[in-house]
Amino acid sequence: MTERLALLLWTNADNQFGNRVIKEEIKEALLKNDKPLAIAKIEEFLNKEKNTPLNIAITGETGAGKSTFINAFRGMDNRDEGAAPTGVTETTLENTPYPHPMYPNVTLWDLPGIGTTKFPADKYLELVGFEKFDFFIIISDTRFRENDVKLTQEIQKMKKRFYFVRSKIDNDVRAAERKKDFSKEKTLTKMRENCVQGLRGSGIQSPQVFLMSSFELHLYDFSQLYETLDRELPEHKRHALLRAMPNISLEIINKKKKAFKRRLYLLCAVSGGVAAVPLPGLSIVVDIALMVGAVTDYICGFGLDIKSLKRLSAISGVPYTDLLAVITSQLAAKKITRDLLLKVSAQLAVSAVFMVLEEVCRFIPIIGIPLSMGFSITTTYRLLNFILNQLAEDAQKVYEKALGLKASPQKLKK
Structure with missing residues (x-):
């Protein structure tokens, strides 16, 4: 990596997230050798898109399957702690939020039924606070009724997006299978x-x-619903949605990998910028902190953390140990720490050498800092790219194992 490339990456990060945050807050902290503040500011910078709120309104009549849909979207079993209560006897009397267990900025809201005395159709959206919702999903397990239509008409007036979900399709398909000409x-x-x-x-x-x-969820139209939302949501909301999506297809795993790859370039930009500060040892400290956060993000996003794997085991019926058996990365189902990453880096000899060269070059007059920036960017990129590729492949294998599928001949895109 050359100094020009390092500065280009840095400029791209500048353009996307603003000069003030990067050049004033982060660089000032680095120049003052305030390592804790620098790391905190960099994490704040990188977490900006992670914390974008996404509020999804779920409505429909009692027994339509709203709660089961909410739990499935969040990757939870109906019996899990924090799951939305299921059963046809429950009636929602007020907005009930259900944050995603891994991404609490994404919240599914169970809304009360429309058309009751307390929630008349013409006042419904105002009473439930329509302005905070990004879009509405209207669920029915049979046909959509008069109240569903009234709600849709009110949503249209407020210029919000809405989508109809016909639930419990598996029951209807099983019933239709009895017919001779099925x-x-x-x-x-x-x-x-x-x-x-x-x-x-x-x-x-x-x-x-x-x-x-x-x-x-891997059957029928859930993937099409996601693709539609991905087209119609604003860009910053799309990223929040993708992160929270369950891994129900190879396409979604690929999309997550691409999103992480784009973020990797920003991490490299920050790494190069930190290396430009003439303080021995600082770059490695910050780089490791960045990589701990990034790898933790990969593991959660791909559902390879312990909690997600155990939830998947409970839902799929595949033993937890069987899911672990198909995973090759030594980082999956682990708490990511500085020591663990350094151990992985040491096994990748080239990355370890680049870390040493970065510090050695810092003492070379004139060209030392540009060389350090190049080695820092190269080390960050090589290590995180290797980890990202491996975890994405593991996510595919876990997905196939959970569904009882044969290994897919389709390869994840590099």
Whole structure:
């Protein structure tokens, strides 16, 4: 890596997150040799997009499967602590938030039913506080009814986005299988068309209907729902959604990997910028802190932390030890620490050598700092890129193991 590349990465980070944060707060802390403050400011800078709030409103009649959908989206079993309570006898009387267990900035809200005395249709959105929701998901386990249509009309007036989810599709498919001329594809097409035609007949233009089973998110239309949201949400909200998405397809795992890869370039920019500060030993301290945060983020995002793997085991019925058996990375299902990363780095001899060269070059007149920046960027990139590729491959293998699939011939993109 050359000084020009280091400065280019730094400039890109500048353009995306603002000169003031990077050049004033972070650099000032570094120049004062205030390591704790520097690390805290850098983490604040990198966590900016991680903390973007995403509020998803879930509404529908009692028994439609709202709670089960909320739990499935959050990667939770209905019996888990903190899960939304299920059962047809419960009626939501007020907005109930259910934060994602790994990404609390993403919250699914169980809303009260529309059309009651307390929540009349024409006042519903005002009473539930529509302005805080990014979009609405309207769930029904049969056909969409008059109250669903009234709610949609009110949402349209407020210029918010909404999506229809026809739930419990697995039950309908099993019932249809008893017919002699059963065709799964035709059955699903007919169900979707019936929902769309019913909504159009009620005055809803171009309704988007997604067929779904909360117990089998990898089947039916959950992936299509995600793709639609990914197209229609603002960019900063898309990232929050992607991070919280369960790994229900190879495509989603690939999207997460690409998002982490983009973030890796910003980490390299910060690494190069820190290396430019003429304080021996500071760059390695900060680089390790950055990498601990990044790798922890990879593990949580790919669902390879202990809690996520145990939840997946409970939901899929595949023993936890069997899921661990397909994982090759020594970082998965571990608490990421400085010592653990240094151990991995030592095993990658080239990265370890670059760390040493970075500090040695710092004492060379004139060209020393540019060389240190290049070695710092190279070390950060090589180590994190290696870890990212390995964890992404592990996420694919865990996904296939949980679903009882054969190893996919499709490779994750580098």
